[in-house]
Amino acid sequence: MAGGLTSTGVIERILPPAVTAVESYTDPDGLRLFPxxxxxxxxxxxxxxxxxxxxxxxxxxxxQQLGLPPTPILPGERGAPGWPAGVVGSMTHCDGYRGAVVARATQVATVGVDAEPHAPLPDGVLDAIALPAERARTATLVAAHPTVCWDRLLFSAKESVYKAWFPLTRRWLDFAEADITVDPAGSFAARLLVPGPVLGGVPVGTFQGRFLVDRGLVLTAIAVAAP
Structure with a gap:
């Protein structure tokens, strides 16, 4: 599509078919906002x-791909996007990338995505966002697969965890309240260290996610099926 916008791209590769994604690698001219x-x-x-x-x-x-008309998407509590009734979604942006994903709430309970530049975190950030066990596992991944910025990937995964968590709980989740284990094959598991949401009468204690490193980006995604 013109201007760099595409409805097929990198993020959809780590999301289930029930989630619709559109992303852009540029900022096209002529885009309009609601007042x-x-x-x-x-x-x-x-x-x-x-x-x-x-x-x-x-x-x-x-x-639009879900058959819904254009509508303002305003930041609400803690900046979370305000989606139309019956829709869940997530947005992310970093240098050279903007992406949004949506799904019907009847199919997906929550979704969280994050994109980051594939570059090491600034000094001191890993210590600020990671538990000791996460730092140890990150060091092991760096030694085994040094071409991937595992510290940045961990940061992105924590962002996706929060974006999936907040719509279900309306509560803050600190970096230290989820312990993330990364499988270098392309997935991660986030074990919640505080009481999690309840879906269909069942407490959720872990979020399962996927990641991708491509086009100079680190992308992470979590999609939780509706009960």
Whole structure:
């Protein structure tokens, strides 16, 4: 599609078929916001405006694929996107990438995605976001597979965990409240260290996710099936 927008790309490779994804590697000219969205950008710098606008265009294109009309997507509590009734979704952006994913709530209980540049974390960040066991496992992965920035991948996975967690609980989740184990084959498991959400009468203690390193990006995704 023109301008770098695509409904098929990297993120969908780590999501189930019930989730619709649209992503962009550029910020196309001519994109429009709803007035309610525009009002949120009154004092924003150009970079913030571009990423905010493009990721919402991705989200509206994804919603369109579900048969839904364009609608404002406003940040709500703790900045979580406000999706139409009956829809779950997640948005992410970093340098060179914007992506949005949506699904029917009858099929998917929650979804969380995150994209990061495939580069090492700044000094001190890993110590701030990782449990001792996670740091030890990350060091083992670095020794075995040194071409992957495992510290950045861990950070991204924690972001996806939070994005999947918050819509179900409406509660904050600290970096230290989920213990993530990464399988270098392309998946990860996040064991919740605090009481988790209840779906269909069953407490959720672990989120299962997938990851991908491609096009200079680290991408992580969690999709929890509806009960």
């Amino acid at each position: 309610e969205e525009e009002a949120l950008l009154a004092n924003s710098v150009a970079k913030r405006r571009r990423e905010f606008t493009t990721v919402r265009d991705c989200a509206r294109r994804a919603l």
